[in-house]
Amino acid sequence: MGMRTSLLALVIGAFATLGNPAAAGELDAETRARIEEMRGEALAKLVLLDEPRELPAAEFEAPDGAAATLADFGGHVTLVNLWATWCPPCREEMPSLDALRRRMEGTGIEVITVAVQPGARDKAEAYMAEMGLHALEPYGDARNALPRAVGILGLPTTIILSPEGREIARMQGDADWASPEAEAVLRALAEAFDAEG
Template sequence: MNKRTKKWTQYIVMTLIALAIAFIVYSTVTQSKSKAVGVGDDAPEFELQKMDGSTVKMSDYKGKGVILNFWGTWCEPCKREMPALSENYEEYKGKNVEVLAIHLRKTPQQVEQFFSGLKKEVHLPVAFDKDNEVADAYGIDPLPTTVVIDKNGKVKAIHKGEMNDQTIKNYMNTVTP
């Protein structure tokens, strides 16, 4: 083999190695995204600690419609939608629809300050996803994101971003058993 042939062979081998690495990275990134829950999927099971110290599991909601609202105290859209979510929860909980506000950190004092700083009173069950395991399982990004689950545990909708009162009512009606 002459020098020129050796050089071309090295370039080809290096290019193939680079392409193989790029493919592995691409496959890894897209595969982890595809693990996130989608509409029509079963809602992943979880167990989280609530504000009052008790635990809550997805299986606790069997036979009920569920609205999982992922939020953070630093999130301005979360602040704006929280009163409407609370009002609708009060109206629909008698119709077998539950709401769980899942805060993406474990900071009870910040949550209490957040709620006391709102213009309207908010009464929602709050749980903490301090390691973002549940948020990752549900593919949550950005905040707020709301996952709507029917009485059979199937995801009916995923709403990314702020919801208004009418949107919340529509989702509540969607999962009313």
């Protein structure tokens, strides 16, 4: 009896996923079009992927010095910004990312920045303190493992992950992340994936 119940639950779950593209980690055409329209000028360079992409595991350093991976942020729509303190466009967008993170607290949407350079976490921490950026946490990747794993060639680059940890969008270059468009796009993605709390 227990085996039949388990099998039935598995079959029902599979059909529910087939009928709900977001549950399968994909956006339906209507949601995709709505989000693309929301991008406006502020996020014109944001590209929604046709199919979510599995990302290889790559370790980077958490604020406390422990090893972290993107899988640690599963269960949430997560914006991951890769940057460096030596990169002028990266530095320019940090205050807007800090503001976005503050606004997203408690929504089920994560905003993290990963500095990619030698001494990354310490340099990120010092820069954030100097600039008064208190919402962001200093993640770092001194070995450049994350950019290599996800195929990033330039900074800044932002990737957006589904709650399943698959890449659903990418943007090369800086943006005004404090813009209403940025918040609207993230909230729409969270709603589409039913991740917003």
